[in-house]
Amino acid sequence: MEAKSTDVSHEDEIPEALTPEELAAQWEAEAPEKAGPVANLASSLVVLALGIFGIVLSIGLGLGTPSEPDSGTWPFVVALIATVMSAVQIVVGRKGGADGEKFSAMSWFALVGFATLIAMALLMPVIGFEIPSLLLCFVWMRWLGGETWRSATIYSIIVVAVFYLLFIVAFGTSIPRLF
Numbered sequence: 273m274e275a276k277s278t279d280v281s282h283e284d285e286i287p288e289a290l291t292p293e294e295l296a297a298q299w300e301a302e303a304p305e306k307a308g309p310v311a312n313l314a315s316s317l318v319v320l321a322l323g324i325f326g327i328v329l330s331i332g333l334g335l336g337t338p339s340e341p342d343s344g345t346w347p348f349v350v351a352l353i354a355t356v357m358s359a360v361q362i363v364v365g366r367k368g369g370a371d372g373e374k375f376s377a378m379s380w381f382a383l384v385g386f387a388t389l390i391a392m393a394l395l396m397p398v399i400g401f402e403i404p405s406l407l408l409c410f411v412w413m414r415w416l417g418g419e420t421w422r423s424a425t426i427y428s429i430i431v432v433a434v435f436y437l438l439f440i441v442a443f444g445t446s447i448p449r450l451f
Contacts, residue, residue, distance in 0.1 A: 304373040312365050312372050319358035326351025381416050388412070400450035405432045 290298065307315075330351055333344030388411050395404040409428035413419040419427065439445045 304376065307372040307374045311374065313362060315372065316358045316361040316365060319354055320362065323351050323355030323358055327355060385412060385416055397448050401447050402432060402436065402450050405435065 326347060330344035330348035333347065334342035335344050335348055336342030388408050392404040392408045406428050409431045410424050413427055414421065414424035417424075436449075436451075439447055440449060
């Protein structure tokens, strides 16, 4: 019977820990290209327009009062925060600080994510939240997150089951549903 070698090759060694400065330099070298001030301004203007659009739509839904919020309250808060943050970015974002990264093929993932979220919102009143949520989770995990078919399927089912138990069973919300 042969004895197994316990020698550790150089490939199996744990890499030496980097100092914070060395690690920052490594990250900087691997970082994507910077977008520049024009791209930052353009993206801030898009978010500003979406925020204003969200504010208008949420006011149309009704805001209610702090003690009795209506259906537009939280969309209004989120849209207001996005609007304020984009306005601040327009004013001070071009004067230094961290620069955003240049648009690339991966930038389309954000648009795909947004489009699938809109599709889910449109399908929920028609067929309930279970199927659109399952499809959304699956698309996000499989194609946007790069998970395997098996793990995307399992995780999607688990996520929707947890949301069902949390929002339907525990909180008793009135989300449109099949079951």
